[in-house]
Amino acid sequence: MKKITLILLLIFNQNFNLIAQNPLFIPPTMSGSDFQLTLQTGTTEFFPGHQTATYGVNGNLLGPTLIFQKGDTVQMHVTNQLGQTTTIHWHGMHVSSVNDGGPHIMIQPGETWEPRFPVLNNASTMWYHPHLHEFTEEHVAKGIAGMIIIKDNAEAQLNLPRTYGVDDIPVIVQTKDFDNNYQIIPDSNSDDVLMVNGTIQPYVDLPAQVVRLRLLNGSSQRVFNFGLSNNQNFYLIGTDGGLLDVPYSMTRLPLSPGERAEILIDLTGMQNQTVYLMSYASELGAGIYGSSSPGMNPNMTLNGYNPNPLNGTDFNILQINVTQPTSQPVTSIPSTLVNITPLDQANADQQRTFTLRPVTMGINQLNGDFTINGVSFDMNTINVTIPLNNLEVWTVTNNSAIAHPFHVHDIQYQIISINGNTNLPDYAKGWHDTFLVPAGGGSIQFITEFKDFANDSIPYMYHCHMLRHEDGGMMGAFTVVDNNTGVEENATQNDFLFPNPASGYYITLQLGDNTEVIKSYTIINTAGQMVYHNLLDPNEWNYMLSIPVGQLSKGTYILKAYTNRRIVSKTFLKN
Ligand code: C2O
Numbered sequence: 269m270k271k272i273t274l275i276l277l278l279i280f281n282q283n284f285n286l287i288a289q290n291p292l293f294i295p296p297t298m299s300g301s302d303f304q305l306t307l308q309t310g311t312t313e314f315f316p317g318h319q320t321a322t323y324g325v326n327g328n329l330l331g332p333t334l335i336f337q338k339g340d341t342v343q344m345h346v347t348n349q350l351g352q353t354t355t356i357h358w359h360g361m362h363v364s365s366v367n368d369g370g371p372h373i374m375i376q377p378g379e380t381w382e383p384r385f386p387v388l389n390n391a392s393t394m395w396y397h398p399h400l401h402e403f404t405e406e407h408v409a410k411g412i413a414g415m416i417i418i419k420d421n422a423e424a425q426l427n428l429p430r431t432y433g434v435d436d437i438p439v440i441v442q443t444k445d446f447d448n449n450y451q452i453i454p455d456s457n458s459d460d461v462l463m464v465n466g467t468i469q470p471y472v473d474l475p476a477q478v479v480r481l482r483l484l485n486g487s488s489q490r491v492f493n494f495g496l497s498n499n500q501n502f503y504l505i506g507t508d509g510g511l512l513d514v515p516y517s518m519t520r521l522p523l524s525p526g527e528r529a530e531i532l533i534d535l536t537g538m539q540n541q542t543v544y545l546m547s548y549a550s551e552l553g554a555g556i557y558g559s560s561s562p563g564m565n566p567n568m569t570l571n572g573y574n575p576n577p578l579n580g581t582d583f584n585i586l587q588i589n590v591t592q593p594t595s596q597p598v599t600s601i602p603s604t605l606v607n608i609t610p611l612d613q614a615n616a617d618q619q620r621t622f623t624l625r626p627v628t629m630g631i632n633q634l635n636g637d638f639t640i641n642g643v644s645f646d647m648n649t650i651n652v653t654i655p656l657n658n659l660e661v662w663t664v665t666n667n668s669a670i671a672h673p674f675h676v677h678d679i680q681y682q683i684i685s686i687n688g689n690t691n692l693p694d695y696a697k698g699w700h701d702t703f704l705v706p707a708g709g710g711s712i713q714f715i716t717e718f719k720d721f722a723n724d725s726i727p728y729m730y731h732c733h734m735l736r737h738e739d740g741g742m743m744g745a746f747t748v749v750d751n752n753t754g755v756e757e758n759a760t761q762n763d764f765l766f767p768n769p770a771s772g773y774y775i776t777l778q779l780g781d782n783t784e785v786i787k788s789y790t791i792i793n794t795a796g797q798m799v800y801h802n803l804l805d806p807n808e809w810n811y812m813l814s815i816p817v818g819q820l821s822k823g824t825y826i827l828k829a830y831t832n833r834r835i836v837s838k839t840f841l842k843n
């Protein structure tokens with residue numbers, strides 16, 4: 269939206285700072301163990317006197333900050349009033365795949381989705397957002413996203429700022445594109461309007477003491493290179509998966525879409541000063557969205573990318589007005605944080621490689637779709653099957669001209685190397701679920717463990733977190749399977765599978781309770797291989813289901829049915 273950006277810049281340059289600056293919106297919090305989230309349509313006045321159609325959670329834009337306590341079990345109620353199908357994914361959280369809210373766990377218009385899960389992650393900053401295949405970008409860009417703050421005892425024992433909205437501030441940074449009628453243009457490479465927590469040209473008053481910012485790059489594509497306008501150092505205390513071992517002092521912190529970071533800034537003695545949180549995007553190298561050249565080769569174009577005052581220049585993100593200290597300020601940076609046990613590559617059960625590649629080569633490749641291991645995402649394909657409790661080393665190589673942030677659901681990973689170099693920058697330490705894979709043959713290697721949750725029918729996702737790429741198919745599905753599960757797990761004597769042996773085209777599963785519904789099922793052979801799986805449409809969900817077995821060769825099989833309450837396993841014979 270060139271016109272409006274220009275006007276804002278003019279106002280700013282003429283020093284009408286008080287007119288141009290808006291108080292930073294701080295999303296309200298919700299806590300406890302029962303959460304009602306209503307996804308709704310509304311309008312937001314980003315530009316004075318102009319209404320923009322937006323989506324929000326319990327409001328017009330963005331969503332409340334959810335505060336979870338590690339160890340609690342939370343019951344979510346997610347009501348979809350958007351008038352269209354969507355999903356809600358708890359990005360970064362270790363939950364079962366049915367509770368994860370990926371593309372397969374759709375919430376139909378008018379429906380309420382009720383996942384219930386234990387909070388297993390350490391103290392950290394997570395987020396939630398829609399994940400409907402091909403519509404993730406649109407639903408996020410129009411406004412659905414919210415922060416999750418997880419608390420735990422280890423964090424509570426540290427002398428850290430933790431008064432929400434006072435010295436502990438959510439900072440959701442996004443760029444969007446608007447048309448001349450002030451409406452959001454989804455899926456655009458012309459994202460020239462910057463906002464924090466939905467506020468354009470924001471300022472925040474922060475006390476002259478140590479403050480904590482929870483940074484979330486909630487942009488659809490843009491990478492930021494955070495720093496302060498006076499170049500004072502700040503301290504990285506947490507990455508995606510939680511606190512680091514010690515605070516790391518730095519002046520720059522790159523963050524790609526989907527990533528979070530917790531930083532401490534020492535504002536002691538700076539009362540009445542103004543400092544800006546900035547992005548030093550001029551320092552981002554070629555091949556990164558946000559630099560002057562999104563492709564490695566400067567001749568490669570991205571439709572609509574330039575001109576854009578945010579590309580390759582240094583710009584302000586958030587004005588910080590330093591005010592008087594609070595009555596009980598945090599005035600020092602802790603010397604240590606938490607223990608992080610390094611996962612040992614020598615014990616890895618499996619190595620896997622993932623190659624990111626454009627569909628079209630040549631000068632237009634940045635605009636084209638991208639694949640992982642040569643294939644595009646397919647709702648009915650499981651790309652990778654991982655045994656429960658596996659310790660795995662993944663190498664992700666990027667054979668495209670643009671860097672892609674690689675995100676994995678279910679787990680947090682420890683980075684081993686970047687471009688083969690094990691001498692990591694400080695911001696790559698700790699736990700991550702999303703990290704930028706450098707362009708032009710660059711790579712990252714990481715180690716992770718797949719624990720606690722197995723389900724061989726409903727997958728988790730791995731994907732590029734540039735939402736346009738994700739929607740374009742740069743995503744894969746993986747299941748975590750428990751090869752040791754019992755044969756007749758969870759079945760009751762009131763659940764019937766008939767006829768058994770099956771000699772015709774169908775076998776029928778009937779559950780004992782007609783209020784329970786079968787949502788998906790898998791057929792596994794005696795070698796433990798999945799021979800068939802089927803995700804049912806919500807209009808097919810029922811307590812009774814006819815399952816096609818005409819194609820199966822003779823032998824013994826296990827049927828695993830995933831209901832809204834349990835996994836029912838039953839053995840049958842095919843004649
Ligand atoms: Cu933040 Cu699969 O997503």
Ligand code: CU
Nearest residue numbers: 358359360677
């Ligand atoms: Cu995720």
Ligand code: CU
Nearest residue numbers: 672732734737
């Ligand atoms: Cu990508």
